[in-house]
Amino acid sequence: MDIDPQIAETIVVNIKGVIQHEINLFNTHGLIIASTDRSRIGTSHDGARLAVSTKQNVVIDDEHQFEGARNGINVPVLFNDSVVAVIGITGVREEVEPFGNVIKKMTEILIRENLEQVTRFDQRMMMSNLVGMLTMRRHDAAVTAYLASVMNVDLLRPRRVLVGRPCSGDSIIASQDGWHTIISTHLRSMSESFFTVNATGCCILLDEPDQSAISAFLHELSDDIRSSTKSPVCFGVGTVAPNADEYWRSYDEAGKTVDWQIFTGLNDVEYYENLDFGLLISSLNHENASRFVERIFSGLDDDDLDMFQTAFNAYAKHNGSIIHAADELFLHKNTLQNRLNKIARETGYNPRILREYTILDIAFKLRDYLRFKRQQTIPQYQA
Structure with a gap:
């Protein structure tokens, strides 16, 4: 596994704030991918390659020299028992060697945190792509099936699509992460439901047949989002779609419904099947x-x-x-x-x-x- 250069840069900056020595982060090929000395980025290092192969600290001093290396210590960084990077501290051996294990642990923690964050982001992106495909009238069935399998989504289940937006209509939501956290919390007990959040609101594919349960769910969700964002939220609910081939229709209905709510300013939660004049106008x-x-x-x-x-x-x-x-x-x-x-x-x-x-x-x-x-x-x- 290779460390992303941006993550490597973040790690170097964090460690530099702890010790007053030059810091280098190497990939598993011994190449510097982040450094407090930017002139060294892209150069190779035999000492780092040795640390990768042996999984042991490698000290560089006047008696132990390696091509491309400066005096200091190279410490292998492990993730799931595999070396994923090497952290190098430049300086006199006696000064930098005591930092070895501390820096190793710090780097492993930072890598784990960043990788978990990247994984969460990747999952959100895949879910966003899946929802985007499912809400299109025509979509690539093979790609949709692949994304659904990765995200463990059963495409044969009947679902309603719910579209939520700020009731002000033209608002761009300030915190997508905030909406995401709140919706995730409310959907925790609904394992077959899934959602995505974008700049204008959210789209939820809800596996819940009971309308009264949906209404209770949405009113609680709306209250929490409003409490967090200080902005009222409107939800439009489409009719039940029997499977993934019909989700787009429920999405279209939910979108028209929430448009009508924002236009009229009447209800925070409305169902497509309950529209009267709005059914005609929005169609x-x-x-x-x-x-x-x-x-x-x-x-x-x-x-x-x-x-x-x-x-x-x-x-x-x-x-x-x-x-x-x-x-x-x-x-x-x-x-x-x-x-x-x-x-x-x-x-x-x-x-x-x-x-x-x-x-x-x-x-x-x-x-x-x-x-x-x-x-x-x-x-x-x-x-």
Whole structure:
């Protein structure tokens, strides 16, 4: 096993802070890969090669010289009973030899800690790649199967996909590690569930059929993330996917659901199957939604549309009561009536006629939703 040069550099810096001597870290071929004397990086050392082959400390002094070596001591570093590196301390033998075993243990601990950190990072990257593949409509089955086997994931199990994001919508999460730790803790008893975290939120593939249990799980998880980050979190839940071939569909549903939650600001946790208007609005692709809005509001500028929409929303909120809607807007009732009449005149759709009211309602909602999607910094979820 070879030590990564960045890990080697970290180890050298840590040890240099303990003893006031030049430090070199060699790979198992006797090549210096990190040093406090950067001019020596890349040079070879016979004394280090001897330390690797014998697993013994090698002292270099005036009586024991090796090609490429300076006086000091070379100490083999073991990991799982194999030499993985050699740490060299430059100096007078009598001064540096007492540090040998201490530095050896320090280096072994630092290597173990760094390798464990790298292993955790590699596992997170593999899981992120696996989730990324599973949430795509078309993916490489062989690569997916390989990643699943490495991560011990059963692709034949039914699962729901949960997508979580900050409720502010355009927020980038500050601490992915924090989210990861919290979610890991909550999933500890759910061995068949797995997840990934990225800059915009999380994606959880949950092996839990009971909706009430999912709701309890998500409310507790949301509370912990909010407590840690001071930011409320919204979760959208897709329908049950029978196996890995259908996970992408549940992911698409969860993404649309959490989008709708953020857009409306209604619930922290919502299920795709419980959406009403949101099911319709979020399912329209951008092109068709834009075409519909343009068809209804053709020729009107944004200022007029904003004024019309404010009047229309108040009228809808108060179930067609002109008096109550006008009071909310601090308008005379005749002024509000004039604006509703102008909506009918400019669009050709009268908000007082039920069928035409419905068309206007959808058009205004779509206009808002399209604007919301444009403002988002994350990709749209499209099937």
